[in-house]
Amino acid sequence: MPTITYLVGPPAVGKHTIGSELADLTGAALIDNHLVNDPIFRAYGADGRTPLPDWVWELVERVREATMTAVTDARPEVSHIFTNYLSSEPEDEQFVQMLRDTAAGRGAQFVPVWLTCPEDELVRRVALPGRAERHKLRDADALRTILRTQGVLPAPPDALVLDTSAIPSPEAAQRIVDHTHAALSMD
Template sequence: MTLPYKNMRLFFIHGAPATGKFTVARELSLLTETPLVDNHAAIDIAKMVFGFAQPCFWDLVHDLRMTTLRGATKANLPRFITTAAYSHPVDAPLVEDYDSVIKEFGGFIEPVHLYCSEETLMDRVSASERLQKGKIASPKGLKGYLDRNNFVAMPRDNCLSLSTESTTPEETAIAIAQHFEIPIVSTK
């Protein structure tokens, strides 16, 4: 029997919709050969089972996320990346659950907060790939979502906050890798 990796690092990339979380996470994954599971993967599976926002929908999403994370820790992965539109304090229980799973195996969360101006968010939100993935894809929808949520940096001492206003996803990913001393093993 293989014992779980005792120092797994979960890179929890969070921020408002359209800040570039998945795009940056994908770059970080490619540069560092770290597995990535997008927050929307669990949502997509739950949609197949229940349709969006049906009873038990968010319970299934949560269970899928926890099962995936637990599986990653049991597979001895030293690093793992996930994304979330973390809104404080509403999503604090989700992070506590992530913490519980990670700490069970001796690991810890490395939070990364991405942000940019509301004007930039509005410019980015209509990108065709957002609509294809079932994400918020209209300025009006995004404005309402921003008004109802508090997309701030996770309140942790080790949280890295980076602006995606004028940097490329690759530049942001490199900054994350350098800050957390993740070896860059692949170049494009």
């Protein structure tokens, strides 16, 4: 059975790293949020520090819509891994429901995974040099502001919650695989 795994967590929590490990383990297609964002971010000249104008996000939405059409119409056996930061704003819940509905429409298992990490560790990670090459947020003050003003969407009841400061990414990916297999055997 194909799966749609949704890795959600704040910036610098390790979504892409764990998603890559999970893709290596499962063969699923990784649809990292920067895969969708970067064509627009690069064209605009985003630097990971300067706030982006609203029109940039409107273009990102067009890329997201095209990506979701491809996922919806993907070959039946293809699994997907998505990564995203979702704020505690009620409208961000729509992204969880969209992927839940996409999975149901494809006959795939939906696997929500919420990644957590203490704020001081996120602040340390946000400054790591590798984040610059993928146009990721690198400003510690901006990260603190995001966490304090926007928060993180609470995990749904069926989510696997993992603290990325407590386990290495290969182990986190393996836990997701084990959780997915356990959920399948219960159905």
